[in-house]
Amino acid sequence: MQENWKKMEAKKALVTGAAGFIGSHLTKKLLNDQWSVVGIDGFTDSYSPIEKRARAEVLKQSKSFELVEGHLCELEIQPLLKDVDVIFHLAGRAGVRPSFSLEERYYQDNVASTAALIDAVRASNVRRIVYASSSSVYGNDKTPFSEDRDTMPISPYGQSKLEAEKMVLKASDEIETTALRYFTVYGPEQRPDMGIRIFIEKALKDEPIQILGDGTQVRDFTYIDDIVTATVLAASAPCSSLAINVGGGSSVALKEVIDLIGQLIEKPIRVRYGDFARGDVYRTEADLTLASTALGFKPTVSIETGVSNEVNWLLSRNERLSHKEVTL
Secondary structure (H helix, E strand, C coil): CCCCCCCCCCCEEEEECCCCHHHHHHHHHHHHCCCEEEEEECCCCCCCHHHHHHHHHHHCCCCCEEEEECCCCCCCCHHHHCCCCEEEECCCCCCCHHHHCCHHHHHHHHHHHHHHHHHHHCCCCCCEEEEEEEHHHCCCCCCCECCCCCCCCCCHHHHHHHHHHHHHHHHHHCCEEEEEEECCEECCCCCCCCHHHHHHHHHHCCCCEEEEECCCCEEECEEHHHHHHHHHHCCCCCCCCEEEEECCCCEEEHHHHHHHHHHHHCCCCCEEEECCCCCCCCECCECCHHHHHHHCCCCCCCHHHHHHHHHHHHHHHHHHHHCCCCCC
């Protein structure tokens, strides 16, 4: 690392998508590290906003957190950037399969919202934007995916993330920019529409798990704590105008994940297989060379530990919900 780059002393951040799965974990980490945080969230209907609002209520317990509700395309962003050092831009509409029927919504939530944010940043003193991109920008390329490869998204979701990523990196002539290409994030508080959470919830209810495909498709699963670590490192890393992979080093077949869940809950799991889903790639695997050299990042949580943590979280959540104690 260059000697003239120092660990950030100023610590005020704006986090978009602060009440989301990744955004809330990131915001908690920043608050614990003595940052002050302005969090923006539109509480969109990409999945039920109940869990997002419950997370927001937890974050609001900190005196160092301010919540602003609204869509980036509709908010007056400029006043929110006062004294902000770093923007962590995590807001957006996720999910490959729905994007084929909701292309306009994906463009609005991922591309137009990013454009609005960048327009506001150009007239501010913000030092850096860290953008949450996606491994979906690669499409069905051979693995491991490296950042110097051509990007070939095969879904409107992947295309929208790539367009926003390019927009952020192009702004590096005025501001430091980093785009992190997240690979299949999982862990406690995972979105209810994501695979591992769906698998665990079905298994706990003794319901069959529906797999779109034959279960041999492989994903580079990345635990939420590793994602947060890489994202915070990107705030002060000696680099700009770079897209960087963030993976978990756990490229595992879906069948293996289901077997692991069965071992953890000590129940047999019924699985039904179907046709492969439109837009789903067969295999993802991150080349983490650049993440190591540019960010100093190395994943630390194994798939066994990570899935165990998510199982325990869902068991605890179910117990608390049975007593009507929480909505998370």
